[in-house]
Amino acid sequence: MKWALPWQLHKAGILGMNCRNVDFIGRYNLRRFYPLVDDKLKTKLLAEEFGVATPQLRFVVRAQHEISHVEDRLLALEGFAIKPSRGSGGKGILVIIGRNGDKFVKASGAEISLEDIKRHLTNTLAGLYSLRGVPDVAIIEDLIEFDNTFKGYSHEGVPDIRIIVFRGYPVMAMLRLATHASDGKANLHQGAVGVGLDIATGQSLKAVQFSTPIELHPDTKKPLKDLSIPDWEAMLLLASRCYEMSNLGYIGTDIVLDRSRGAQLLELNARPGLSIQVANGRGLLPRLRHIEKIRKPHRSAEERVHYVMQTFSQHGL
Amino acid sequence: MISRAPFYTIIALLILVGLGSALTRHLQLGIPWLPGEQKQVWLIEARVDFNASGTAVLASLDLPDNPPGFTLLNEQAASPGYGFSIIENDGQRRGEWSKNTATGAQTLYYKAQFITDPDKPISRVERRPRVKEVFWDEPEATAATYVLELAQSKSSTPESLTRELIRLIQNPEPGQNTALLLSASSRVAALEKLLNQAGIPARIAIGLYLEDARRRQATTPMIEIFVDDRWLVFNPETGEQGLPENLLLWQRGGDSLLDVMGGSRSRVSFSMIEQTLPSLELAQTQFAGQGFAWLGVHTLPIEEQSMFKLLFLLPLGAMVVVFMRIIIGLKTSGTFMPILIALAFLQTSLGLGLISFVSIVAMGLVIRTYLSRLNLLLVSRIATLVILVVFLVSFLSLVGYQLGFSTGMTITFFPMIIIAWTIERMSILWEEEGPREVLTQGGGSLLVAVLAYLLMQLPISGHLTFNFPELNLVILALIMLMGQYTGYKFSELRRFRALLENQK
Numbered sequence: 001m002k003w004a005l006p007w008q009l010h011k012a013g014i015l016g017m018n019c020r021n022v023d024f025i026g027r028y029n030l031r032r033f034y035p036l037v038d039d040k041l042k043t044k045l046l047a048e049e050f051g052v053a054t055p056q057l058r059f060v061v062r063a064q065h066e067i068s069h070v071e072d073r074l075l076a077l078e079g080f081a082i083k084p085s086r087g088s089g090g091k092g093i094l095v096i097i098g099r100n101g102d103k104f105v106k107a108s109g110a111e112i113s114l115e116d117i118k119r120h121l122t123n124t125l126a127g128l129y130s131l132r133g134v135p136d137v138a139i140i141e142d143l144i145e146f147d148n149t150f151k152g153y154s155h156e157g158v159p160d161i162r163i164i165v166f167r168g169y170p171v172m173a174m175l176r177l178a179t180h181a182s183d184g185k186a187n188l189h190q191g192a193v194g195v196g197l198d199i200a201t202g203q204s205l206k207a208v209q210f211s212t213p214i215e216l217h218p219d220t221k222k223p224l225k226d227l228s229i230p231d232w233e234a235m236l237l238l239a240s241r242c243y244e245m246s247n248l249g250y251i252g253t254d255i256v257l258d259r260s261r262g263a264q265l266l267e268l269n270a271r272p273g274l275s276i277q278v279a280n281g282r283g284l285l286p287r288l289r290h291i292e293k294i295r296k297p298h299r300s301a302e303e304r305v306h307y308v309m310q311t312f313s314q315h316g317l
Numbered sequence: 318m319i320s321r322a323p324f325y326t327i328i329a330l331l332i333l334v335g336l337g338s339a340l341t342r343h344l345q346l347g348i349p350w351l352p353g354e355q356k357q358v359w360l361i362e363a364r365v366d367f368n369a370s371g372t373a374v375l376a377s378l379d380l381p382d383n384p385p386g387f388t389l390l391n392e393q394a395a396s397p398g399y400g401f402s403i404i405e406n407d408g409q410r411r412g413e414w415s416k417n418t419a420t421g422a423q424t425l426y427y428k429a430q431f432i433t434d435p436d437k438p439i440s441r442v443e444r445r446p447r448v449k450e451v452f453w454d455e456p457e458a459t460a461a462t463y464v465l466e467l468a469q470s471k472s473s474t475p476e477s478l479t480r481e482l483i484r485l486i487q488n489p490e491p492g493q494n495t496a497l498l499l500s501a502s503s504r505v506a507a508l509e510k511l512l513n514q515a516g517i518p519a520r521i522a523i524g525l526y527l528e529d530a531r532r533r534q535a536t537t538p539m540i541e542i543f544v545d546d547r548w549l550v551f552n553p554e555t556g557e558q559g560l561p562e563n564l565l566l567w568q569r570g571g572d573s574l575l576d577v578m579g580g581s582r583s584r585v586s587f588s589m590i591e592q593t594l595p596s597l598e599l600a601q602t603q604f605a606g607q608g609f610a611w612l613g614v615h616t617l618p619i620e621e622q623s624m625f626k627l628l629f630l631l632p633l634g635a636m637v638v639v640f641m642r643i644i645i646g647l648k649t650s651g652t653f654m655p656i657l658i659a660l661a662f663l664q665t666s667l668g669l670g671l672i673s674f675v676s677i678v679a680m681g682l683v684i685r686t687y688l689s690r691l692n693l694l695l696v697s698r699i700a701t702l703v704i705l706v707v708f709l710v711s712f713l714s715l716v717g718y719q720l721g722f723s724t725g726m727t728i729t730f731f732p733m734i735i736i737a738w739t740i741e742r743m744s745i746l747w748e749e750e751g752p753r754e755v756l757t758q759g760g761g762s763l764l765v766a767v768l769a770y771l772l773m774q775l776p777i778s779g780h781l782t783f784n785f786p787e788l789n790l791v792i793l794a795l796i797m798l799m800g801q802y803t804g805y806k807f808s809e810l811r812r813f814r815a816l817l818e819n820q821k
Contacts, residue, residue, distance in 0.1 A: 004814040006805050014813050018643060019803040064694075091749060119692045126695030128745065190750065211815035278816050 013283030015274060020250075024288065028167065028249025029270050036246055037268040041085040041139055043246075047265055050245040052238060054265045055081070055258075056142040067121045071114060074104075079143035082120065084129040086136045090185050092129030094120050095157070097143065107156045108183070144264065147257040149230055155179050155219040160186055161197070161235060161255045164272055164284065167297055168243035169304050170236045171287045171312070173197040174279040175227065179209065180219045193217060194279030195224055200313045202232030206281050233305060235263045240301035242268055252276075287312060324801070328794045335790030342785065349596040352780035356432060358390060358592045359527050361565070363427040365575060367583035369419035374399075374579040376425060379523075379568040382410040384431075385439055385550075387565055392429040399425060409571045423580065430592075431565065441546045449513040449520075457501050460494035465515055467494075475517045475544050476558065482511055483540075483556035505538040505553045518543035520570035522550065527563045529591040536587070541569060597784065627660065629782040632792045634659050634769040639796050641765045646806030649765050650742050650758040657732050658762065659769035667770060671763070673717075674736075677709050678759070681740035682747070689744070702737040 009016070015024075036042050047054045058080060059073055074080065078099075084092040094117070095107040103111035121138050123129070130136040150159045157178030164172045174194050181191030188194045193214065196205040204227035207214050216223055229235060239253040242265065252272025258264050277283055290311070298304045342348055365376055380403065381389065394401040399414040414425050453461050468481040485495055486504050498507045505521055512519035522539045541548045548569070550560045560566070567587075568574055577583035634656035641647045649655055662670040684705055688698055710733070739762075747755045772778055781788055805813075 002814070003810045004817050006810065008817055009805055009810065009813055012813075012817060014805075014809075014816065016803070016805040016809050017646070018806060022801060022803045115692075122692065122694060128695050206819070208815070208819070211812075213819050278813065278819075281816060281819050283816075 009283075013285040014277055015284040015288065017274060019285075020274065021271075024166070024250040025271060029251075030247065033247045034270055037248065037251065037270045038088075039085050040083055040087070040267055041137060043265075043268055044139070044141075046245055050241060052241055052245055052265050053261060053263065055144055055256075058140045058142060060085075061121055061125065061138040061140065064122065064125055067118050067125075070118065070121065074114075074117065074140070077140075077142075080140050081143055082117070082124070083139045083141065084124045084136050085139050086130040086134070087124075088129075090187055092120075092124055095143065109156075144256045144266075145259045147230070147259050149228075149257070150177075152220045152222045153177050153217055153224070153227065155217075157182075157186060158256050160266055161229065161257070162272070162276060163236065163239040163253050163255065164276060165239050165243055165251050165253055166288055166291050167249050167294075168240055168301065169291050169297075169308050170199060170239045171291060171308070172276050172280055172284055173199055173202075173236075174276045175204070175229070177217060179217070181209075188273070188275040188279070193224070194275060195227060196276075196280035196282075197229065198313065199236075200309045202229035202235070204228065206279070208279050211275075211278050229257070231257075231262070233309070236305040236308065237301050238263045238265060240304050244301070246270075321801075324797075328798055331790045331794035331797075335787045335794070338787040339785040342787075347596060348784050350781070352597070352776045354596040355593040356596045358594050359387075359431045359433065359565070359589055360592055361429055361431065361525065361527075361587060361589045363429075363585055363587055365414075365423075365425040365427075365577075365583065365585050367423055367577045367580035369416075369421060369423050369580045371418060371420040372579045374414070374416045374419045374423070374577070376414045376423075376578075376580065376583070377404075377576040378412050378414075378425075378427060378585060379571050379574050380410040380412050380427070381429065381431075381565065381567050382408075382569070383440060384566045384569075386433070386435060386437060386560055386562075387431040388434045388437060390430040390432055392427070394425070394427045396425040419579070435562070439547050442543070442548065443546070445546075446518045446543055448516055448518050449509075451510050451514045453510070454501070457498055460497045461511060461514060463494045464492075464498065465511055468511075469515065475542055476549065478515060478517070479508075479512060479519075479540070479542050479551050480556045480558070482508055483551065483553055487554065487556070505540060508540050508553055512540070512542055520548075522566045522570070523568040523574055524564045524566050525587055525589070526561075527565055527589055527591075529589075532588040533586045534589060536567065536574070537564065539564070539566065597780075625786075626779060626783050627663070629786050629789060630660070630663075630773045630779065631656060632789045632796075633773055633778055633782060636792050636796055637769040637772060638765055639799050641761075641768065643799050643802055644807060646808030647761045647765060648758050649762040650739060650746070651735075651762070654735055654739060655762050655765035656769055657735050658766035659773060661732065662766065662770040663773060667767065667774075670770075671767070673710075673713055675763075677706065677713065677736060678740055678743065680709055681706060681736065682744055685740055685744040689748075699737055699741055702740055703733055706733050706736050706740070 036046055041060065044054050044057055058077060061067060061070060079095075079097045081096070082094040087093065096104045096117075097107055098105045100111055103113060104117060105111055124136055124138040127135045144158045146154070146158050153159055154177045159175055159177045161173060161175050163170045174196050176186040176188065177193040177195065178186050179191055179193055183190065186192050188208075191210060193207055193209045195207040197203065198205055204224060207224040209218060215225065235255055235257070238255060242251060242253050243249075246268055248268070248270055250270075250272075252269035254266040254269065256264050256266050274284075298307055343350060363378060365378055367376065380392070381387075383389070394412060394414070396414055398419075399416045401412065401414050404411050404413055412427055451461075464482070464485060468478055468485055472478040472481045485491070486499065486508060488495065491499065498511075501507075502510070509519050509521050519540060519542045522541050524537045524539045525534055526537060528534065538553060540551045540553045542551065543549075549558060550566070551558050552561070575583055575585045635653065637659075638649070638653060638655055642649065642652075658670075658674060661674070665673070681702065685702065688701060693701065743755050743759060746758065
């Protein structure tokens with residue numbers, strides 16, 4: 001079977017891009033709230049206001065002239081991540097895990113010089129990684145020390161959990177593991193492994209890489225089947241709270257699990273991708289339509305998470 | 318759920334207005350749907366010859382005035398040294414040539430182009446013309462009364478009376494009375510007189526049978542009678558009612574075909590040829606400044622027109638992009654860059670355009686890899702690329718010229734800034750996502766550009782969008798409709814097939 005037929009996809013409840021854009025993003029995401037999620041700095045400040053945990057912000061580079069004396073501030077940090085505030089799709093994120101003499105060590109193990117970092121900052125400020133090429137600022141924040149649960153599950157990069165939140169209800173989740181093929185990035189189309197998670201328990205359902213089912217992590221050969229996310233409810237709660245925080249009805253939340261600080265919100269996405277359906281082996285539409293039909297949505301994040309954990313399960317919707 | 322009714326009303330309205338206006342203009346102005354449609358046109362030349370007697374000359378020729386079955390396209394008079402004017406008097410159109418003094422043989426020309434228009438409605442006359450007074454000398458008067466009574470006894474309507482009179486007059490063995498009448502005047506003249514005497518307004522029309530490449534075509538007299546609110550044509554030879562298909566009524570009523578003062582031995586001769594002209598050209602000359610004509614762009618200066626020609630093609634290209642991205646799900650680099658490339662292809666040609674575009678971008682990518690090491694600020698890097706692209710284009714043009722291709726002129730149509738940005742985007746894409754993605758997006762853009770080009774270069778696309786700009790409203794409606802499409806993209810049928818397979 002080379003091509004699926006439209007009604008087969010429809011029967012499987014798969015959400016297509018056009019449907020996502022018109023029926024969900026267009027209808028539930030008001031344009032004026034976009035800047036809050038498109039700008040990581042704004043998201044971060046907002047998250048602090050709403051008590052949503054995020055990685056510790058160290059400093060912000062806003063102007064070109066600040067780059068020339070960024071050296072001292074960087075040297076004070078052991079490991080850090082440089083992110084363009086308005087970057088998209090993981091573009092322009094530079095993760096430094098340590099130093100080797102004068103050189104900075106990237107997550108991949110490659111070493112780069114201070115000059116390279118400065119050039120990266122210059123590019124970021126000029127808007128090379130931002131959505132429409134508009135001038136940007138660079139955020140320097142603490143490195144995530146990922147939880148031991150994920151030891152051996154990720155090649156370079158931090159495993160993050162993507163949860164789709166619709167009207168405040170977490171509807172689908174997956175764990176994204178960077179691989180050698182994805183160059184440490186967590187995007188599925190670049191070759192990261194997507195592990196579908198049972199929304200009720202945080203237990204892994206199935207794993208795919210390049211849309212093909214796999215049993216073992218391609219680089220570390222660890223079995224992906226028995227993965228279970230610790231403290232799953234707290235993670236769902238964090239995701240659910242992002243609804244009140246962002247005012248957006250249909251969002252993708254990217255969450256990481258820090259060894260000492262627990263679940264941390266990395267970023268929000270107002271146009272979350274559709275590959276999560278492939279990782280879960282099921283379509284989003286039945287769950288979205290179910291949530292859409294709820295007349296009186298639950299007020300608090302706790303109630304919503306509770307409702308979801310009870311209603312959606314591996315064999316239910 | 319938001320009600321979609323207003324949306325679909327707008328869509329329906331746009332389509333209706335677009336098609337309706339196009340249809341109106343097609344019917345009213347005769348702008349053809351298809352390019353290169355031809356229409357039959359007759360060029361008729363009336364040549365007036367006479368000998369001037371050395372005094373002031375005034376030659377007056379009756380001119381056709383809205384002849385039934387034909388439409389006058391244009392007319393002109395060519396006669397060196399003569400003043401020419403067209404005079405309308407008492408419902409008659411006459412062309413008048415005048416000169417202070419003239420001697421010897423004189424030749425005057427009048428040329429007119431007529432479009433055959435069989436569907437032209439018969440013009441109605443509001444006021445019933447007066448019956449001409451008839452004078453007969455005795456004994457013709459008695460004969461006329463007798464002939465008329467004979468005919469009237471066998472007829473009931475003006476039409477049947479006319480037919481009966483024609484039958485009597487054309488009888489090869491005319492009766493005594495008829496013969497008497499015909500000895501005094503010609504058959505047509507006698508017929509006109511008899512009809513007027515019977516109280517039916519009648520007049521003689523001079524017709525021309527149109528035959529291709531005919532010189533010195535003789536005129537054919539016809540008789541016209543007035544019934545109800547219109548003139549009816551009868552053939553005085555056969556009594557047949559109605560206008561023969563290829564007969565042009567040059568003169569209807571009036572005193573004489575040609576009057577010449579200050580000259581002698583005057584005569585007029587007609588020659589004609591059949592021409593075919595593009596319908597579009599006809600519509601333009603025929604209806605300039607009429608009705609809906611202002612909606613067309615033809616009133617603009619040529620220079621602006623050619624700009625509009627390109628501009629009106631843009632919606633078509635936009636529709637291709639929308640279709641390919643929403644319905645098919647093709648990835649392109651830059652949303653509307655493909656249209657700009659397609660427009661550039663229109664100026665160059667597809668093959669040369671593709672080769673030069675790909676080679677410029679490829680060379681640009683090579684140079685860009687070096688630029689990335691120089692650690693330039695983004696804006697200045699793009700500016701550097703723009704300038705390098707200009708040099709690349711000039712270089713390619715020179716090489717092309719030396720090799721004998723005349724790409725030189727056309728290659729510069731490529732939007733330089735767009736190319737520079739494309740190179741920049743592609744280069745970043747290459748670094749971040751690998752060459753595969755560059756090929757996917759670059760190939761997608763080129764594919765969409767080629768498709769848009771193929772659609773835009775069709776003669777009918779250019780013709781329709783330029784002559785019926787309102788059709789772009791229909792395209793607009795289609796684009797808006799596609800914006801509401803929530804079904805699966807074609808590419809998703811492939812993307813999600815794995816999911817279905819995995820489920821099994």
